[in-house]
Amino acid sequence: MIEDGSSGPKAYFPGPRSENESWVRSEFQAIVDDWFDWRRNSLPGDPAAIGAEERLTPGFLVERERTAQALAELMALLRRETPTYSPRYAGHMVSELSLPALFGHFTALLHNPNNTSREVSKIGTVIEAEAIAMLAEMVGFDPAVARGHFTSGGTMANFEGVWRARYRLDHWLALALWIAETTGETLDLFAAAHMGWARFAELVSRYEPPAAELRQASAVAGNPADVFRRIGVACGRDYSGPVVLVPGNKHFSWQKAANVFGLGEEAFWSAGLDAEGRLDVADLERRLEDAATAGRPVLAVVSVAGTTETGEIDPVDRVCDLLENLQAGRGWRIWHHVDAAYGGFLCTIPDGRHEAVLSPRVRKALKAVGRADSVTIDPHKLGYTPYACGTFLARDADRYTVSVFDAPYLERPHLAQDLWSATLEGSRPASGAAAMWLTGRTIGFRPDRFGAILAGTVRARQVFQDAVRAALPDLRFLEPADSNIACFSLASDGEALSSANRRTAALYDAVREDGDFHLSMTTLRRPGQAAQIAAHAARYGLEDDDDRLVLMRGVFMNPYWSSASVSERLVPEFVAALRRSIETVGA
Numbered sequence: 074m075i076e077d078g079s080s081g082p083k084a085y086f087p088g089p090r091s092e093n094e095s096w097v098r099s100e101f102q103a104i105v106d107d108w109f110d111w112r113r114n115s116l117p118g119d120p121a122a123i124g125a126e127e128r129l130t131p132g133f134l135v136e137r138e139r140t141a142q143a144l145a146e147l148m149a150l151l152r153r154e155t156p157t158y159s160p161r162y163a164g165h166m167v168s169e170l171s172l173p174a175l176f177g178h179f180t181a182l183l184h185n186p187n188n189t190s191r192e193v194s195k196i197g198t199v200i201e202a203e204a205i206a207m208l209a210e211m212v213g214f215d216p217a218v219a220r221g222h223f224t225s226g227g228t229m230a231n232f233e234g235v236w237r238a239r240y241r242l243d244h245w246l247a248l249a250l251w252i253a254e255t256t257g258e259t260l261d262l263f264a265a266a267h268m269g270w271a272r273f274a275e276l277v278s279r280y281e282p283p284a285a286e287l288r289q290a291s292a293v294a295g296n297p298a299d300v301f302r303r304i305g306v307a308c309g310r311d312y313s314g315p316v317v318l319v320p321g322n323k324h325f326s327w328q329k330a331a332n333v334f335g336l337g338e339e340a341f342w343s344a345g346l347d348a349e350g351r352l353d354v355a356d357l358e359r360r361l362e363d364a365a366t367a368g369r370p371v372l373a374v375v376s377v378a379g380t381t382e383t384g385e386i387d388p389v390d391r392v393c394d395l396l397e398n399l400q401a402g403r404g405w406r407i408w409h410h411v412d413a414a415y416g417g418f419l420c421t422i423p424d425g426r427h428e429a430v431l432s433p434r435v436r437k438a439l440k441a442v443g444r445a446d447s448v449t450i451d452p453h454k455l456g457y458t459p460y461a462c463g464t465f466l467a468r469d470a471d472r473y474t475v476s477v478f479d480a481p482y483l484e485r486p487h488l489a490q491d492l493w494s495a496t497l498e499g500s501r502p503a504s505g506a507a508a509m510w511l512t513g514r515t516i517g518f519r520p521d522r523f524g525a526i527l528a529g530t531v532r533a534r535q536v537f538q539d540a541v542r543a544a545l546p547d548l549r550f551l552e553p554a555d556s557n558i559a560c561f562s563l564a565s566d567g568e569a570l571s572s573a574n575r576r577t578a579a580l581y582d583a584v585r586e587d588g589d590f591h592l593s594m595t596t597l598r599r600p601g602q603a604a605q606i607a608a609h610a611a612r613y614g615l616e617d618d619d620d621r622l623v624l625m626r627g628v629f630m631n632p633y634w635s636s637a638s639v640s641e642r643l644v645p646e647f648v649a650a651l652r653r654s655i656e657t658v659g660a
């Protein structure tokens with residue numbers, strides 16, 4: 074069963090040949106039966122609205138036929154959709170849906186709760202809270218105190234992190250500004266912006282600031298231009314606002330956040346990447362010192378567990394060490410958000426029988442995710458859940474709190490009846506929560522369960538890589554691969570990088586043209602990814618003459634790769650397709 078990594082997925086996925094069709098059909102039937110039964114019996118005394126004879130009138134039958142035809146057309150259209158369920162699809166971060174996720178999603182869809190409010194969604198919100206607790210436990214948060222909610226995806230979950238980090242910093246800074254203006258003392262901007270809630274509470278009780286005046290001193294609740302100017306006066310130098318420190322391999326959702334939150338793209342400071350493409354912690358530390366010197370408070374430090382381009386895992390553990398040391402030594406409390414949109418579910422692998430598929434430092438990084446302030450996870454990626462399903466998690470209720478518009482600025486009411494005030498999105502479905510809830514109750518997020526499935530995907534990436542290396546030595550893998558994404562370029566011995574880049578792009582076109590397997594393409598660029606590009610050129614003896622590295626990218630998240638019958642047939646076919654494509658590219 075699932076303890077055997079190779080056969081585990083078999084009970085939990087439809088099967089590439091619809092192998093599980095008969096029992097999937099019976100479960101869908103059971104879901105629909107139960108839905109009709111619920112509708113028929115929950116208000117049994119109510120009148121029917123559609124009569125038996127009416128349903129046989131010509132007018133009714135015409136409408137029925139119209140719907141049936143349009144539906145058939147829709148189904149025919151969707152049959153031409155990319156078959157992302159197939160192991161032949163390794164293009165982007167999408168693959169098969171798990172059966173628990175599909176059943177959970179579909180069941181909740183029929184009931185259609187709106188989780189914006191506990192008052193209406195009395196069950197949907199409970200399911201959501203339970204699913205959040207399961208995911209919180211998975212990443213190492215204490216599920217009894219962690220908070221969070223489902224979002225439409227990783228982009229929104231990252232925005233939720235920025236929103237809360239900004240709320241916290243804004244409170245600390247507003248109070249310090251008010252005190253500086255009231256007492257005439259100089260504002261120590263950087264220390265004030267990272268003071269912590271204990272110090273905040275102590276200062277509030279000592280100075281008893283009027284809430285209305287604090288509101289005026291807030292750059293979020295008051296007028297930001299006015300508040301920035303006042304901060305400049307209080308600390309004796311111009312104030313340019315806070316910065317967010319993101320690794321150079323950031324997802325473009327962070328640029329969107331800079332735009333949406335009005336921070337300015339300049340406020341997104343890149344921390345350097347090392348030769349293996351991961352966040353360089355020494356550079357992060359320098360950037361933090363730069364921020365302190367420049368009088369730019371740090372809204373948040375972001376680390377990425379599973380980069381979108383190459384699946385790399387930043388040293389989350391060492392980022393935590395750094396920030397914890399800065400807190401102990403300098404009193405700075407700096408928000409740490411882990412963008413684990415892709416890699417969050419890999420947290421199920423460490424400490425289990427399959428943990429050796431991940432390198433020791435990747436395991437250490439994943440085990441530290443629970444030390445962060447907040448985390449993004451995308452169930453619609455490695456959670457095998459239908460779109461749109463992202464998750465925002467905060468370590469505790471304090472970190473989950475955001476500005477409540479009509480509440481007094483000083484009160485920080487925790488989760489109330491109405492969840493809408495705590496989420497950027499308004500109306501929200503319960504289907505993603507139900508999909509994760511059922512996944513947690515069946516597969517479960519333990520190393521021998523979900524961890525076994527994901528370990529199988531990491532192994533599949535290794536098997537592919539070994540087969541390609543043995544057969545096609547001109548395909549040069551980007552090393553090391555931290556997870557289940559393999560990236561490679563086409564280059565012969567001593568070839569110039571510029572020429573290899575051109576041929577790799579041509580190979581991508583050829584593989585697309587061939588059509589048997591789907592891969593994607595990604596490009597690493599200098600200066601952000603300079604060390605990684607140089608390392609790749611040096612490893613394979615390529616002449617380093619270009620400012621970028623073009624890579625083919627294979628995302629081996631499909632669960633069927635770990636089935637022997639699939640890998641024995643399709644790995645050689647994949648190699649053959651790549652060989653054909655390389656031949657059309659030429660030298």
Ligand SMILES: *Cc1c(COP(=O)(O)O)cnc(C)c1O
Pocket residue numbers: 225226227228229231324326377379380381412413414415451463
């Ligand atoms: C996919 C991804 C996102 C964005 O998630 P969406 O669900 O597409 O909005 C953010 N960060 C990382 C690292 C991702 O891989």
